[in-house]
Amino acid sequence: NAGVMQNPRHLVRRRGQEARLRCSPMKGHSHVYWYRQLPEEGLKFMVYLQKENIIDESGMPKERFSAEFPKEGPSILRIQQVVRGDSAAYFCASSPSDRASYEQYFGPGTRLTVT
């Protein structure tokens, strides 16, 4: 059973460009979470999605960031007009349930570098 897959693993963008990060959850998981990890810091929650629905986006910056999880295909985290402060590792996690007692399974992350 394949784990959570993320691509690309490394992404370099110039200031002002768009970054698209993809996440395919584990088979059978319909709950996806995105977290951001700044250098030497812990992970910070960004958004929680189910198929075709954003359930909780309380951790998302109000501008330039968006996320989706379509009926078919991977979840996408989109960052428009990137700035240097967006440089970080972005992790996707999936879970088989929306219950808080279930652990999440993390992907390898996408390391975004903005030059």
Added chain:
Amino acid sequence: AQSVAQPEDQVNVAEGNPLTVKCTYSVSGNPYLFWYVQYPNRGLQFLLKYITGDNLVKGSYGFEAEFNKSQTSFHLKKPSALVSDSALYFCAVSQPRWNNAGNMLTFGGGTRLMVKP
């Protein structure tokens, strides 16, 4: 609001010695507590969790953690450290939501464990 503190940025231990990585939390109700490990350039791997029941929780790779409600702590322990245990360890907390609306994890800042031969 919930929060997690890992007071030590780094823990150094000799191989074969016991190790402890500390974690304290703050939540308004009953917590769900998790430990994850991160190896270089990898995602987080789940180690163990406390939901309810026995305060001593056993997990992967010989790790265990003790939930202490009065001290609001959930320290990670292992009786005998291995060099291969060297990694970054994260404690996380969540709470049940009334509408089961997901499991937003709040992470501590991480503790780097260095096990020396």
